[in-house]
Amino acid sequence: MQQEALQEIHSATTLDALQTVKTKYVGKSGLITKELGSLGKLPPEERRARGAEINAVRSALDAALKEREDTLKRAALDARLASEAIDVTLPGLQLPSGGLHLISRILNDLEGIYERMGYTVIEGQEVEDDAYNFDALNIPWYHPARDLWDTFWLEDGRLLRTHTSPMQVRYMLEHSAPLKIVVPGKVYRYEATDATHESMFHQLEGLVVGDNISMADLKGTIAEMARGLFGASAKVRFQPSYYPFTEPGADFSVWWENPRGESKWLELGGCGMVHQNVFKAVDDLREAAGKERIYEGKTGFAFGLGPERIAMLKYGIPDIRYFYANDLRVLEQFRGEL
């Protein structure tokens, strides 16, 4: 039996198999245990010799089991160490790199241009009161911009801002002149979308207020921005326009040429000298909040432009709706444009 048992111990290749062999021979009801139990039936003169014999087999099996167990455990540990080892020389995973959205990129460029001219960049809220989006900006109730078709009204009477201009009023309520700010952000209009109109788009608002600010300052600022965006030879054109919150008001375009030799006037946004009715409305709101009236008689200019229009021309994108359709085939083309 000893030979047979040793053979089985030796050929057990896993700890489980070895445990089975162990149970078979030296377990509670194993063969050796049974042999020891049957010693009592032998005549006393045979019992001692037989007992010694069985104990010798048992010691041999115990030793063999222990040795085999150690060997198998060491092999299992070696296998685990080998499988968990980290090969630091393997090349890393090539994770795809992201890229800034084109509109973020244009807004970053614009913010950089204005920061270099000494402007402070601030942000405003997208949910507005009509007092700031319209009334304080000299937009009376009968102005078409208040029409249901242009504005997303919320159930509580507030609205999604239709332009970034309400931040002119909010900023002047809290700060005194002289001031120079730009306000990038999202705006919303309830209108049918087409290749150049979205219902959500961005604007960058600018406001400068101080003493003796003139239309020449406004034109110089817009020209400087155009050079920053389109290079030193950029040209700017102003055409008279009407905005209730400016007097006079204008639209401005830049002359744009691309490497393919195409060129055209690109209308970028509206601008003008801040209307005195806006300064008066700000002072009224300040007074109501227990603050000093400080704006009447000041001078200032403001402008608001659409970065989507800049991106469409700069990157040759034919339809504004591509920007927000989340189509990776479009977005991935600009992955390198960080």
Ligand code: FA5
């Ligand atoms: C305004 O929103 C004025 N608040 C701008 C302004 C500010 C004038 C300060 C004077 C002083 P307007 O509605 O024209 O103006 O919009 C300004 C720019 O936003 C447009 O020139 C255009 O570039 C962009 N824009 C307007 N509507 C859309 C639209 N549906 N989709 C994409 N861009 C638009």
